[in-house]
Amino acid sequence: MAAKKLNLDNFLPYRLSIASNALSERIAAEYQNRFGLKIPEWRLMAVLGEGKPKTQRELVEATRMDKVTVNRAAKALAERQLIARQAHEVDGRSHHLELTETGWSLYDAIVPAALASETQLESNITAAERATMMAILAKLTAAAEDYA
Amino acid sequence: MAAKKLNLDNFLPYRLSIASNALSERIAAEYQNRFGLKIPEWRLMAVLGEGKPKTQRELVEATRMDKVTVNRAAKALAERQLIARQAHEVDGRSHHLELTETGWSLYDAIVPAALASETQLESNITAAERATMMAILAKLTAAAEDYA
DNA sequence: CCTTTGTCATTGCGAGCGCAGCGAAGCAAT
């Protein structure tokens, strides 16, 4: 018999993974059904919704997603005419991506839905808890990445 | 221009996903390198380490993983002789899975490593923060799943 | 210039994940 045991339910990375998965699935289904967007696509739109055109490289940084993920999401959005690729003035390899008219109207439709959805999800926790949570998540992320 | 904007960095599901991914990658690499285990395999061992033989169905419930994931993990562990499949006395379709001698010795080697790893990851947060975190994760998970 | 080295976007490919569907076995009801 083992000297020491371990309870999976009390294991933080496990619980974090379960929670993240549950939320992701729920949100992914919602965005897919209502707007036809996958999560990476939605994330690009969220960043481009800040107003400034960005290159894929910049989007990778902003969304923390893989460059391939960003590329494919951008491709899908461009095909649906939700974003436009403007040639880069100085760098011939790169493009500036920005929301089109259609993109903006979809964005305007999504934002309230996203906020409402988040409000509902967080209806069980207090503002203080939320703040604590965000701080801890930042610490854990940093710790995991620093480890290297 | 959009009526309302949205900052991705302040979006909880996004931050949760980033954190979970960062931790998962780090842990997956560690288990893979040191013990040749993938995360689903490690989770099965963690549950079986409680001592009671379990069927795949029970493992699905305990680990919250898909039945296919559990099946493949069990297959891999059985091939490495880390777990044994005992025929089920009453139900001919099912088997009882339990750790073998070899399985136990690997388990005994992993547990201290897992605990040390978690301790290090959590060295930046207090016990109170950890407790808050766990409680919130449970609430969020429940909220996301209830939505259905 | 021209070569080398670096950077941005893209494509190739393998790994992982999970739904849907299958056969085998149990269970219920007649």
Next chain:
DNA sequence: ATTGCTTCGCTGCGCTCGCAATGACAAAGG
């Protein structure tokens, strides 16, 4: 016993993910 329904483990298959390699262009050094 037979029929129909459920449950267990397993396989097929499609989708997503991300590393690695490629192609196009840029920048730096001779």
